[in-house]
Amino acid sequence: MSEQSGYEFIRRDRCPACRSQEHQIFWGRRASQRGGLFPWRQASMDLPVFRCGKCALTYSNPLPIPLSMSQHYGMDPENYWPEQYFQLDPNFSPFSAVDFQKIERLIPGIQKPVYLDVGSGIGKSMRALAAKGWDVWGIEPGEQFHKAAITKGQIPSERLRNCSIENAEFPENFFDMISFGAVVEHLADPFACLNRSLDWLKPGGIIHIEVPSSNWLIGKAYRLVQKCMGSQYVTNLSPMHVPYHLHEFTHKSFELVPFANRFSIADYQYWPCLTYLPRGLSWLATKYMKYTDTGMQLVIYLRKT
Numbered sequence: 001m002s003e004q005s006g007y008e009f010i011r012r013d014r015c016p017a018c019r020s021q022e023h024q025i026f027w028g029r030r031a032s033q034r035g036g037l038f039p040w041r042q043a044s045m046d047l048p049v050f051r052c053g054k055c056a057l058t059y060s061n062p063l064p065i066p067l068s069m070s071q072h073y074g075m076d077p078e079n080y081w082p083e084q085y086f087q088l089d090p091n092f093s094p095f096s097a098v099d100f101q102k103i104e105r106l107i108p109g110i111q112k113p114v115y116l117d118v119g120s121g122i123g124k125s126m127r128a129l130a131a132k133g134w135d136v137w138g139i140e141p142g143e144q145f146h147k148a149a150i151t152k153g154q155i156p157s158e159r160l161r162n163c164s165i166e167n168a169e170f171p172e173n174f175f176d177m178i179s180f181g182a183v184v185e186h187l188a189d190p191f192a193c194l195n196r197s198l199d200w201l202k203p204g205g206i207i208h209i210e211v212p213s214s215n216w217l218i219g220k221a222y223r224l225v226q227k228c229m230g231s232q233y234v235t236n237l238s239p240m241h242v243p244y245h246l247h248e249f250t251h252k253s254f255e256l257v258p259f260a261n262r263f264s265i266a267d268y269q270y271w272p273c274l275t276y277l278p279r280g281l282s283w284l285a286t287k288y289m290k291y292t293d294t295g296m297q298l299v300i301y302l303r304k305t
């Protein structure tokens with residue numbers, strides 16, 4: 001029997017991060033597929049996008065929830081990544097040397113960190129950190145990815161849960177570090193998941209999060225160009241097409257959540273990443289993004305109090 005496809009649409013009456021009902025700004029319309037500079041030329045189901053004037057979270061209203069998760073994430077890993085992706089690379093690392101120095105500074109004196117990788121994929125990060133001597137655990141909701149992590153990624157099955165973060169169970173005060181790399185922006189209720197994962201973290205432990213930034217310079221430039229052409233389209237989010245981003249964040253989106261008394265922001269940085277501009281302009285835009293914190297990606301570390 002084939003699974004249902006389609007969406008349930010959830011209306012939001014306040015900011016999903018800071019819960020403010022005021023200052024919710026209409027930001028534009030997001031097409032349900034990529035449309036380049038002229039998105040109106042394609043048949044598309046558009047969603048209104050809002051931005052919170054208080055914490056700068058960007059979100060669609062309504063929120064589209066697929067009737068089955070496989071509708072968005074049910075693809076086979078072999079189709080998702082080329083075969084060479086599965087080959088064991090002894091030099092692969094989920095963090096750069098600079099990031100490792102930062103992590104060691106944030107959780108000093110721990111020889112064998114107890115680590116949870118949320119959204120493990122085929123287990124590359126788990127394998128690399130286990131090889132460094134870390135005590136590694138993982139959650140991977142995709143059945144095919146979970147299977148590939150165990151059969152091809154050599155991850156012990158008892159260390160990798162095949163469930164969503166919403167349904168995962170771990171003891172309280174168990175981990176020194178929990179990592180959400182390219183995960184939080186896909187979650188329907190990211191802040192409930194973060195609040196829950198704080199239960200599993202030891203006091204003083206850290207949560208590492210990488211998410212798309214609401215303040216990305218190129219996204220704002222695209223919106224301005226569209227406005228000049230008399231269009232309301234924006235490039236923020238991708239709620240109904242790959243890569244299915246449901247929210248964009250700033251560090252304030254974390255600072256102002258109702259459970260902010262449970263953690264402090266230990267560190268954050270905005271990475272410029274891609275510009276999609278010609279080389280000379282790209283160099284200039286990258287410099288500007290570094291200087292003004294308007295890069296594509298927010299990397300933030302929360303410390304449990």
Ligand SMILES: [Zn+2]
Nearest residue numbers: 015018052055
């Ligand atoms: Zn807000």
